[in-house]
Amino acid sequence: MFLNNKTPSSIFRLPSWEVLVILSQYLDPKTLALASCVSKSWSDSMSSDHLWKPIFTSHFPSLSTLQLTNPTVPYRRLFAIGRAAAKRRQQTPSKPHISLDNLIFAVTISTTKSHVVTVAKPGDELLVDPHNGVFRFDVDVREESGLVNEGLKEVKISWNVIIKGWRGVFTMMDCDGTMSFAAGAEGWFSEELPMPGCCSNAGATGIVADLKLGLSDGKQNYRDGKVRVNKLSVGILSIVDWRYVSVEDGLSSDRSLPFTLS
Known part of the structure; x- marks a missing residue:
């Protein structure tokens, strides 16, 4: 079917928030992160703790208690920290500047x-x-x-x-x-x-x-x-x-x- 100038504008509406929530449950961490950059509504849907908590705990079970020390830190942020730490451990370390x-x-x-x-x-x-x-x-x-x-x-x-x-x-x-x-x-x-x-x-x-x-x-x-x-x-x-x-x-x-x- 070809669309013309008289096609109802409703056809071009973005998917509703509820649809985004349903779809987001089937996305991998990388796709979720990319999708959250589309718009504010997508970011809200793709960044929620109920999505990232099971992802974080399954990938980094040894870090699963971290959220208890600061409940304000979102699970998406904790996943990013765990992933960055895992990547650094695969690299040759440089002498740190830490106290x-x-x-x-x-x-x-x-x-x-x-x-x-x-x-x-x-x-x-x-x-x-x-x-x-x-x-x-x-x-x-x-x-x-x-x-x-x-x-x-x-x-x-x-x-x-x-x-x-x-x-x-x-x-x-x-x-x-x-x-x-x-x-x-x-x-x-x-x-x-x-x-x-x-x-x-x-x-x-x-x-x-x-x-x-x-x-x-x-x-x-x-x-x-x-x-x-x-x-x-x-x-x-x-x-x-x-x-x-x-x-x-x-x-x-x-x-x-x-x-x-x-």
């Missing part, structure tokens, strides 16, 4: 049935021991932690380091473990860090991310049979000599921490 003040330490810990603790701590609020200067930091998390029933429980641990401004992210630890929740008890978890950059799958590094939990004693319980995390410690440990690396080495991509994020 502790530029970082945010985000930790989320939960059991199968309850929240344990979620905290986002800026690096400039972490105290470096002036005597040894090692990459190990203690954080008081009493205000961020929830009450947990006593007993042996399976826990899910996620520790991510974010560059301020959400310019990049690196997963320090994403693991499952078992811990006894009892007054005054402690839990210790570690996970080996990958080789930096293009060598990330080349083999063992001998460097591990280290995380410890200290539970409150009986006097600090709010009700019988429940405890809360009192203190959280995070660090980078060399298993060669079982010592914590220095802050300088911990922030260097050619030493310990594969921060190819600058």
Whole structure:
């Protein structure tokens, strides 16, 4: 059929918002991103969290708890950060220009049935021991932690380091473990860090991310049979000599921490 000058203008109307929402569910991330540039209505339809959340969590499950640290960051933005970080890890890293003040330490810990603790701590609020200067930091998390029933429980641990401004992210630890929740008890978890950059799958590094939990004693319980995390410690440990690396080495991509994020 040929169209003439008398063809009703309604034929040329853009698809409705509802149609865009339906179609967007069948698009891949690249096509979604391109489609969001067509117009404001397309951008609103193609950028919604309900579309990008399953895409983000399926592509980057180790980063899935990041949104808890700042709920205002959209999932489309988190996907872009994860994709950029993945691409940088495939490249030969350059020496970064980064300091502790530029970082945010985000930790989320939960059991199968309850929240344990979620905290986002800026690096400039972490105290470096002036005597040894090692990459190990203690954080008081009493205000961020929830009450947990006593007993042996399976826990899910996620520790991510974010560059301020959400310019990049690196997963320090994403693991499952078992811990006894009892007054005054402690839990210790570690996970080996990958080789930096293009060598990330080349083999063992001998460097591990280290995380410890200290539970409150009986006097600090709010009700019988429940405890809360009192203190959280995070660090980078060399298993060669079982010592914590220095802050300088911990922030260097050619030493310990594969921060190819600058």
